[in-house]
Amino acid sequence: MKRIQEDIVISQKELEELKDKNSKLEADLxxxxxxxxxxxxxxxxxGMIKEGEKVVNPKTQN
Structure with missing residues (x-):
């Protein structure tokens, strides 16, 4: 019986971790x-720009 309770606790922790991960993925989406x-x-x-914008490339040093 104790083993079953331990499994339940582990499964509940895994479920919470998966819920957190799911929430983060939904936010990313x-x-x-x-x-x-x-x-x-x-x-x-x-490298796209909006109409009217100009690209400025900094001069590289040798």
Missing amino acids: KKVDSNEYIEKLARDRL
Whole structure:
């Protein structure tokens, strides 16, 4: 009987950890679905700019 109770406690802890992970993933999903995040990716990864903006590249030192 004690073994079953220990298993229940372990399972409850695992369930709470999974619920926390699920909540974090849901928050990440909302962030990824936002216009701000999409714009950040377009700028950072694709080098895109908005109309009227100018790209400034810093001079590299030798």
